[in-house]
Amino acid sequence: MSSFLCQDKEFEKNKKEILRRMVATNPNLEAININSDAGDRHISNNDNRKYAWEYEIEEYRKKKNRDRFYKIGALAGVLSLIITVIDKFTPIKEITHIAFNYIFK
Known part of the structure; x- marks a missing residue:
């Protein structure tokens, strides 16, 4: 940032x-x-x-904010997909059970 x-x-x-x-x-x-x-x-x-460069700066900032919003949205979508796929193949109960058994051995 x-x-x-x-x-x-x-x-x-x-x-x-x-x-x-x-x-x-x-x-x-x-x-x-x-x-x-x-x-x-x-x-x-x-x-x-207003001068032309002031409009250009405003548009540049809007574009940067929009691009940042798209990147955050894309990252959230990919993470959601990964979590959904992991949940479908291995239920969360099994993952937590395995993790607790591994930690408290």
Whole structure:
């Protein structure tokens, strides 16, 4: 689970680097950013404005959570199948009886 958190932090840490590279490769973006920054100072309701990378981060997190949910569900299904198969071939009473006899010899 900590690896997922590290990947999310790494992804968010690199977003500024990605934006800087985009501006470096396309000077028109820099002019647009300067104009939008000047305009943003005068407009007070920019809290609702989202950039494309913010949507990408949200989708990335949703996908990771969904994948984690699927993995947990698949693991639970496989464990359930194993327990059911073991129960059909060897009843639990026999397993516990054998285990108690082995432990308390």
